[in-house]
Amino acid sequence: MRDDLEIKDARVIAALQTKAQTCVIKNNGIFERFSHEKIVRSCLMVGAPLWASEKIASYVAKTAYDGISTAEIKMLVFDHLKKIDGEVADKYLATNTLRVRTSRDTIEPFDQRKIEKTLIVETEASGELARKIATQVWKELKKLDVEYLTAPMIREIVNTKLVENGLETLRKKYTRLGIPVYNITNLIKNGSRDNANMIHNPETVHKYVADEALKQYALLSIPQELADAHMSGDIHIHDLEFFAGRPINCLQHDLRTFIRYGLRVDGTGDHTSVAGAPKHIGTLMNHTGEIMLAAQQNMSGGQSMSLWNVFVAPFAAGLSYDEIKQAVQMLIYNLNMAYAARGSQVPFTSMNLEFTVPDFLKDETAYGPGGKAVGVYGDFEEETRALERAFTEELLKGDSDGKPHLFPNTIYTLRKEVLGSEFEEDLLKVHELSAKYGTAYFTNMLPDYRGNMANYMGCRTQLNDNWTGDWDKDCLRTGNLAYVTLNLPRIAYNSRDDDDVFEYLDSYMNLAEQVLMLRRRQAMHCLDDYNLLPFLTQDVDGERYYRVENSTMSFGFVGLNEMLLEHCGNGIEDEDARKFGLDVIKYINQRAATLKEETGLRWSVLQTPAESTAYRFAMLDKEKFGDKAITQGDAGAYYYTNSSHVPVNADVLLPEKIRIEEKFHPMTLGGHIFHAFMGEAYANPESLMSLTNKIATKSDIGFWAYSSAMSFCMKCKSLMKGLQDQCGNCGEQKEVEWYDRITGYVQQVGRSKSASGGWNPGKMQELRDRKRF
Incomplete structure (x- = not known):
């Protein structure tokens, strides 16, 4: 009876308080009328007795003032509950005072x-x-x-x-993965310079934020010693952001697959429109671009199409040359304007073109409109040549402003029969392209280490028909699965003698081998278990499109020159030092050969396309070893010489540079490149063609390009040779864009010498150091 009277009295007091219409400010800033009942209810819900709940609510009602916050009210309730029951008070605090903003946005x-x-x-x-x-x-x-x-x-x-x-x-x-608020703010304001192929826009911000979380995930998922080896700079694990969900690097397509069976860009046709076998060349050009855009969603690196003009040739039969050029133009613009790949990039694409139908293809069944067999490819010699000429001429025109088309990387295959007078006009046109933009690449099929087929997938990764001896299975619908780069200079800093060098090399290769096997295991999960790569796993005549069993896993390396300087006292230009360098690369090849025997997998060695790795290794080693570290560049922009190249600033004539670097191409069949950095004067196409003939017939260089630094005035649309601070035509300074080859492909550098554009400080310093021929 006494409790009932107390409750009745409390309600009378509450009623008097309500008359004053006390308002409470909620956490979201909204006002609401004070509620005695809400306080009673919240106390009852955590187990407080009714009498205590009413008493506390009455006390708060007397204490509350107009404009009191809910946080103050909750603390008043908590303080009084503690006097009655500590456990109940804690429960009230957790339930009412400690509120959690969850990852589900609640x-x-x-x-x-x-x-x-x-x-x-x-x-x-x-x-x-x-x-x-x-x-x-x-x-x-x-x-x-x-x-x-x-x-x-x-x-x-x-x-x-x-x-x-x-x-x-x-x-x-x-642990939770993520990125600091400061870093996201900086990305929004300034972008990133890790990838020269990416512009600054919202999609790149999204990509970098996601990349950071996925890099952290990868480093937490692999054994600690491997993560430490990467972070400390002993090795470099490339594409960490793609390690978990997109572990496959480069891919060579077989266009015949899509000519015969049509196109399902999602791999299944369940989520998109399905296209049947193309019946017209225009449709095929559209499909070609869509194939590469779709595949880019499943891959981390570059992709290419080999024998492209040979496989397209049946669709050009009966067409005029103008119609062929129009179709080719459509493809080139599509590949350069599809800003829909990872982080708002265009797909990283390459085309391997033939000047004629290779002998090994002449009797192969040709597939034409509707996917039907239309004879053999030897029947389409004229069309093959017309398509190559059309591609070259369209690239020579540039875009409507006069800038070079940066994609696809266009790779011209040189065979013995091509170097005769019959193809002189076609070759000359290609060298005009090299002289004007420096975008053409050349594959040399003449050296003894070549077979019928070799193809490249962008910066330099390549495949040869040296795995099973079948050019189709060895070179198409497969690619480089992954590569890990070894820090060669650091091995030299830690070594006392030759034995030490090879012991350290063994330990670094052990680390790289473990990473590559983990990467392959993850690739198999993504292909077989997670249904994560539907384009690559689509069915082609009962087998998977991507032939993972024929893909390569590669040891890459950076800084052979600096390793030799530290260990031998001289760099790669010295013959005795170079012999030791060849022994080092030979040793890596022996490890790859042993692993082939032990695992049955395709191991290789490549010259790493080190856009950022050469800079990262050098900066880490400068910090770790101080003056002992031998680097190129200046403070804040140190870098190592890429792979087994001659330093870019070496006072070496071009023939000597060829003689030095050719020795390493037969030993780096996972990928290699030779750079001839051309001077500011306009190169003579005939002279370049003569040089090409000499490289192809008298050297073991397998892949090369004549790289030209260019400047383009955005104001008056003038193209100039060299890295110019001012437009020679209109005098503009701020709007002059620089272009040059970063490691493999030609890309924008930035505007003016003070701008670093998309290139990191090490690459910018290397650009300035390059000796031009």
Whole structure:
């Protein structure tokens, strides 16, 4: 009876308070009328008795003032509950005061049981251990004077408790991946210079933020010693951001597949329109661009089409040359304007073109409109040549402003029969392209280490018909699965003698081998188990489109020249030092050959296309070894010489540079390139063609390009040779864009010498150091 009277009196007091219409400010800034009932209800929900709930609500009602915040009210309730029952007070604090902004974009009461549950699910901790950690976390959270908790904040405290309890393995599983607010702000304002092929826009910001989380995920997922080897700079694991979900690097397409069976850009046709076998050359050109755009969603690196003009030739039969050129023009513009690949890039594409139908293809069945057999490819010699000429002429025109088309990388295949007078006019046109833009590449099929087929996939990665001896299976519908780069100069800094060098080399290759096997294992999961790469796994005559069993795993390397300088006292230009350098690369090849025997997989050695790795290694080694580190460049922009190249600033004539570097091409069949950096004067096409003939017939150089630095005035649309600070036509300074080859492909550098554009400081310094021939 006494309790009923007390309750009645409390309600009378509350009614008097309500008359004043006290307003409360909620956390979101909205005003609402004070509610006695809400306080009673919140106390009852955490287990407080009715009399205590009413008493506390009445006290708060008397204390509240107009404009009081909900946070103040909750603390008043908590303080009074503590005097009655500490456990109930804690429960009230967790439920009403500690609110959590979750990763699901909701605001929820704190619940210790959720920490326990996530620890059990994510780390496989026992229930007892999960409760212990969650209780420790709760004790820490009670001390905080914050309006809201966040899921990342709670997770950080959980991880701290895991570390304090010696549970580092569980901490790695439970950690949250992400990127600091400052870094995201900087990306939005300034972009990134890790990839010269990316412009600054919202999609690149999204890509870099996602990349950072996925890089962290990859480094947490692999064994600690491998992650440490990468982060410290012993080795470089390329494409870490793609390690987990897009682990396949480069790909060579077989256009015949899509000519015969049509196109499903999602790999299945379940989510997009399905195209049948193309019946017209225009449709085929459109499909070609869509193939590369679709495949880019499943891959991390470059992709190429070999024998492109041979396979397209049946579609050109009966067409005029103008019609052929129009179709080719469509493809070139499509490949340069499809800003829909990773982070708003155009697909990284290459075309391997033939000047004539190769002998090994002349009797192969040719497939034409509608996917039907139309004879053999030897029947389409004229069309093959017309398509090559059309491609070259369209590239020579540039775009409507006069700038070069940067994609596809166009690779011209030189065979013995091509170097005769019959193809002189076609060859001359290609060398006009080299003289004007420097975008053409050349594949040399004449050296003894070549077979019928070799193809390249962008910067330099390549395939040969030296795996099974079948040009189709060895070179098409497969590619480079992954590569890991060895820091050769660091080996020299740590070595006392030759034996030490090869011991360190063994240990670095052991690390790289483990990474590559993990990468392949993840690729198999993505292909077979996760259904994550549908374009690559689409069915072609009962087999998977991507022939992973024929893909290469490669040892890359950077800084052979600096290794020789430290270990031998002279660089790669010295004959004795170079012999030791050849022994080093030969040793890596022997390891690749042994692994082929042991694993049955396709191992290779390549000259790494080190856009950022040469800079990263040099900067890390300068920090670690100080003046002992031998680098190129200046403070803040150190770099190592790429792979087994002669330093870009070496005072070496072109014939001597060829003689030095050719020795390494037969030993780097996973990929290589020779750079001839041309001077500011306009190169003579006839002279370049004569040089091409000499390189092809008298050297073992397998792949090369004549790289020309160019400037383009955005104001008056004038193209100039060399890196110019000012337009020679209109005098413009700020709007002069630079172009040059970064490692493999030609790309914008930036505007003016003070701008670094998309190139990192090391590459910018290398650009300035390049000796032009």
